[in-house]
Each structure stands twice: as structure tokens, then as C-alpha cells.
Amino acid sequence: MAASDEWQPSAAVETIRARAEMLEGIRRFFRRIGVLEVETPVCSRYAATDPAIESIRTRYRGPGAAQGLDLYLHTSPEFPMKRLLAAGSGPIYQICKVFRDGEYGSRHNPEFSLLEWYRPGLDYHQLMQEVAQLVNGLTAQPLPVERFSYAALFEHYLGLNPHLASQARLRQCAITQGVSGADQLAIEDRDGWLDLLMSHLIEPRLGRGGMTFVYDYPASQAALARVREEATPVAERFELYIQGIEIANGFQELTSAEQQRRRFTDENHRRQQTGQSRVPIDETLLAALAAGMPECSGVALGLDRLLMVLTGTADIRRVVTFDLSRA
């Protein structure tokens, strides 16, 4: 039964106004630097293969699909935006709602607002600077910016090399650093342990009083980023943290259709191994990459979390106008 105040928005009116102002500021920023606003489909025949991201599925029936058509709500507009880049769009951005199954809490709502943009010709370090400029155009006071490689953070806070440490070493570190229950966690791979250490022990200390960019992730966490082949290969990927909150994730984009296909296939394989369902691989993206996507960097920024930072709100449900419990 609906509680008596359930019709009310979960965000305060001032917060709803702050959101409108933030969106206006973002559009002004991109107009000034000449990045084009675009729209792409929310519902797609294809889904994200990343085992850590689960799409919500829906179905269309009617003209154009007499037998019915399974569609996935996008988890980010990345794939069609890359098709636009391959089609010669030049720099583009999008503000849209995206959807992720199974994510709800003080920093997650299954439906949330994402700002995603792509910059042909800029590398991911230049894009980090642009992200900082955008954010500092929205804050009351400009925030100081610091940058650390993923490896430097782990060395600094935990005294270990995240690229080389064994799974047993990572597990032992979680236990000795006092992550309660770590000894009983059934985590199967190194990346799971790295995620545990990052989210429990490092993240809370990042972006205190400013912006912290973390870059060059383990190659196993490349997602759609290019991997730089060195003695220890790293993914040319970055994240932005403010006040311990993960705000943005960016890549030096992978442009090779062949490598992209391999990653999609590997991810689907891993999904199957862990009992998740396989999802249709986006052949249109692979065709676009094969046709030629310009070298570019791209980033996705969580607007609800940015609004949390801008308004000093601790719970995402207080910045989303109607959160899941009121949707």
C-alpha cells in the first residue's frame, strides 16, 4: 500500500532547480567549445556484455516487428554514439537516462542520468583536463585537481602492486586491512579482490576537498578502453572521484573492430560461466569500427552523483526527482 506521502518527489524543490541549472551550465559549456548535442535510442536490440553490468530487457510488438522484438534499455549510449563518430559526426555529447538492473542504494538508482561525450583528436589525459574544466564551471568554488595512476594509489594506500600482486596477496591485504568478512568472501578472480580493496579502502579517501583522477587501470579492467602494451600492459582508462564518490569513467577508446569483437565474445563467455545470460553482441558497432572510427577519447559522467556533490547531498535518492521507491 502506498504511504501517504509517496506521491511527493524524493528530491527537494531547490535540488530540482539545481539540476536544471547544472544541465544549463553543461549545455553552455559544450556550445562554447563546439561539441554537438545528439540523441540515440534508449532501447536497443543489443546489450552491454560487461559481466558487471546488467541490462533491463523489454519487448516491442507492432508494425515493424510483427513477431515482437526483444529490446534492451541502454546502460550507456556508448555504442550508437561511436557509430555517429564513425559516420563523421565530429565531437558529440549526450545527456540521457540510462538503466542498470540490480543497482539501488545511497549511490545507485536503476534509472539515472548520464552525460557522455567523445572528443576525436583528444587523448584521455587531455579529456581529464576537459572534465575538470566542465566540473569547475559548475561548482561554486573551483576544486583543486590531482591525478594518480591506479598503481600509484595501491602502492600508496596498501603497499602493493595491483598489476602484479597475486590473488592470495590481495585477499590477505583485505583481511589485514580490516575489511570485515573478507576471509569468507567467495571472490573468484583478481579483479573482484581489486574491486573490494578499491571500493572499501581507497575510494573513500579520494577526492576529499577536490577532484581526484585515477588513470591506467589493469588491462583486465579495460572495458572499452585501449590497452597500452608495455612490460605491464595497462588500460588507458580513467575515473574521477569527488568526496569519495565515483563520478566519471573515461577511455582512450578502443578503435579496433577485431579486438572489440574478442572482448565482447570473452565477456559473453564469462557471463555464461557465472550463470548470467548471454546477450546479443552489437554487430552494428563492430561494423562501424571496421568502417573506421576516428582516434578519440570519451567519458561518461553520472549527473545525479555530480548533483550530489554540487548540492552537498549524501544520498542519491534525494537528488533523483522520483527514486525507484516512488517511480
Added chain:
Amino acid sequence: MMCAAIDMLGEDVMASYSTNEFKGGLKIMLDGDPCSIIENEFVKPGKGQAFNRVKIRNLKTGRVLEKTFKSGESVEAADVHETEMQYLYTDGEFWHFMDPQSFEQVSADQAAVAESAKWLKEEDVCLVTLWNGAPIIVEPPKFVILNISDTDPGLKGDTSGSGGKPATLETGAVVRVPLFVQIGEAIKVDTRSGEYVSRAKED
């Protein structure tokens, strides 16, 4: 909703909760002890493993601890519920309580009664937390009326109440009372703070 406790063959299987069911007040088993979830935080890197970081109270020891679970794991449910019961008597080792509806009796040990013992007066209704049917926590009523069995009789007539004096109650509890309160009088006490509230009104 708790998962079915009986499988299709009619055999008992352990009831469990998935992390998706975690919320404040949920009772789960942890390392053999019944616990109550105080806070549940969903933690997930954008492109990584999801965890539930939970703050839990061990109902047997009262201790609060943190624990991280992998999202999607299942945890054994604890058969814990709270019920109002009437305090009957103590035999020195156990404190005996009765369900006023079913007249069923249970006995609580020292660990369950703990600090509450000094407020327990026969026939008072207490909140008893049962785990697998046995008491693990006994909470006295928020306010109790108890007779003063001993206090310094002097200083009669001084009603300023400055500082007061200790008084021993019929249950053995010692509280500070105003100077004008005397042996044999009934007083009202707040059991949460252990403080004198007023003289009890005559019925």
C-alpha cells in the same frame, strides 16, 4: 519475504535471505549467532563487483559489527521475533516469563536478562526477544513503579532537591531520589536512563 522453509519433499531446509532483501531490522545468522541488520549499504564500482556493506548488531552480545557480503549471496535467516511477556519470578538462576495469550512459559538466563534484572518486578510486562523460541534479550517496561526498601531517612522537610540521595528499590536497583522521598514509598523510574521520574500516584 523469507524463502520457503520446507522444500518439495517436505523436509526442513534452511530459510535464507538474498542480499537483495537486506534492510534495517532483518534478522540473519552470522557465525552461529542471531544478528539484526542496522544499516545496509550497496557498494559497486561502475564497472566492477557489487558488495553489500552491512552494519549488524549481534543480538546475543549486543555488539555492533560491520560485514561485507558479495551482492547476490544468500545468508541464513535467524528465527528471531519480539513478543510481550509477563515476568513471573526468578529462582536465582533463571528468570521466568509467560506469554499472556498462550500461557506458555519460557526461562531466560543471566546473559539474556543482563542489566534488566534490576528492574524486573513480578507481573510487569516485558519485551522479550526469542531466538528459536528461547529468550536472548529481555527489555523491562520503559517506566516501572517500585517501592523504596532503603534510603537515608534524614533531612526531612528539605524539598530543594539539591543533589538528592541514593535509594535502594525492592528489586535491588539503586537510584538517586529527592531528599523528601522516604522508605516504603513507591516511585516511578525511567529504566532507559535509570533516573527517578516522580513519586508514584496512589491508585
